Amino acid sequence: xxxxxxxxxxxxxxxxxxxxxxxxxxxxxxxxxxxxxxxxxxxxxxxxxxxxxxxxxxxxxxxxxxxxxxxxxxxxxxxxxxxxxxxxxxxxxxxxxxxxxxxxxxxxxxxxxxxxxxxxxxxxxxxxxxxxxxxxxxxxxxxxxxxxxxxxxxxxxxxxxxxxxxxxxxxxxxxxxxxxxxxxxxxxxxxxxxxxxxxxxxxxxxxxxxxxxxxxxxxxxxxxxxxxxxxxxxxxxxxxxxxxxxxxxxxxxxxxxxxxxxxxxxxxxxxxxxxxxxxxxxxxxxxxxxxxxxxxxxxxxxxxxxxxxxxxxxxxxxxxxxx
Ligand code: RIB
Ligand code: CA
Numbered sequence: 001x002x003x004x005x006x007x008x009x010x011x012x013x014x015x016x017x018x019x020x021x022x023x024x025x026x027x028x029x030x031x032x033x034x035x036x037x038x039x040x041x042x043x044x045x046x047x048x049x050x051x052x053x054x055x056x057x058x059x060x061x062x063x064x065x066x067x068x069x070x071x072x073x074x075x076x077x078x079x080x081x082x083x084x085x086x087x088x089x090x091x092x093x094x095x096x097x098x099x100x101x102x103x104x105x106x107x108x109x110x111x112x113x114x115x116x117x118x119x120x121x122x123x124x125x126x127x128x129x130x131x132x133x134x135x136x137x138x139x140x141x142x143x144x145x146x147x148x149x150x151x152x153x154x155x156x157x158x159x160x161x162x163x164x165x166x167x168x169x170x171x172x173x174x175x176x177x178x179x180x181x182x183x184x185x186x187x188x189x190x191x192x193x194x195x196x197x198x199x200x201x202x203x204x205x206x207x208x209x210x211x212x213x214x215x216x217x218x219x220x221x222x223x224x225x226x227x228x229x230x231x232x233x234x235x236x237x238x239x240x241x242x243x244x245x246x247x248x249x250x251x252x253x254x255x256x257x258x259x260x261x262x263x264x265x266x267x268x269x270x271x272x273x274x275x276x277x278x279x280x281x282x283x284x285x286x287x288x289x290x291x292x293x294x295x296x297x298x299x300x301x302x303x304x305x306x307x308x309x310x311x312x313x314x315x316x317x318x319x320x321x322x323x
Pocket of ligand 1: 010012014015038039079124125126150159165166167190241242
């Protein structure tokens with residue numbers, strides 16, 4: 001039975017791969033895409049989501065809802081230095097395309113109520129929309145079967161700062177509130193998990209580039225900007241935490257180690273803003289999340305390679321950046 005899910009995203013680079021998984025994996029029943037302020041300009045993220053659906057030949061099959069255009073308390077923090085525009089300059093003619101008029105927070109609440117106890121939410125950007133939905137409707141938390149979060153680090157290094165991973169850094173108040181809200185939460189962290197099990201090196205990327213499908217070509221282009229940044233900070237490949245988050249929901253057999261943790265997020269310190277304190281059960285703190293500690297990296301790469309090999313017919317021509 002396909003998993004009913006909503007992907008809440010700050011659509012850039014690997015967010016696009018996560019959306020492709022939701023669109024094309026037969027194990028997924030993607031109900032909606034909800035947009036949150038994160039990686040790149042909000043309206044660019046919206047265009048990136050429509051572009052991604054078009055590449056999959058799925059334009060118009062999944063509604064897009066606009067959510068929070070900035071974090072709850074703090075100014076928006078861009079990751080354009082990491083991702084560029086998030087899609088390597090690719091674009092489609094957006095004429096006639098528009099997101100829904102219902103706000104993403106209201107859509108999340110409604111869709112969870114319509115699929116009470118069945119809907120899974122995959123949050124792969126800052127947790128602003130999720131926190132707002134939980135604050136607006138106390139039934140939301142109980143209607144959501146499970147919340148899969150890409151965020152934080154498990155007693156490891158951050159990325160936007162030494163202490164903090166980007167999604168938790170951008171809106172630490174939202175992350176703290178979501179982790180205290182009572183969701184059944186699964187966390188896919190940056191370090192140790194992503195940096196060890198979800199980095200595609202040049203050999204992996206060459207395998208994908210050689211496939212030659214529209215999605216494989218799209219993948220190769222959209223990861224290029226982030227790959228350059230990753231290498232500039234000592235990561236030898238493109239990072240795929242968002243697509244991993246969807247993958248472990250749809251294919252839990254990928255998970256080789258996980259454990260219950262108590263997870264909380266720093267909001268009071270400038271130095272460690274967004275730091276995720278993940279207690280592994282020896283500090284007298286009741287667990288509030290399952291943290292994924294390891295996945296089968298080879299199986300995950302094969303899963304993404306099979307995804308990008310889908311022989312789709314793009315809904316609209318893809319415009320490449322002029323030289
Ligand atoms: O720190 C990695 C996360 O921040 C990913 O979700 C990436 O897309 C950015 O949102
Ligand atoms: Ca993201």
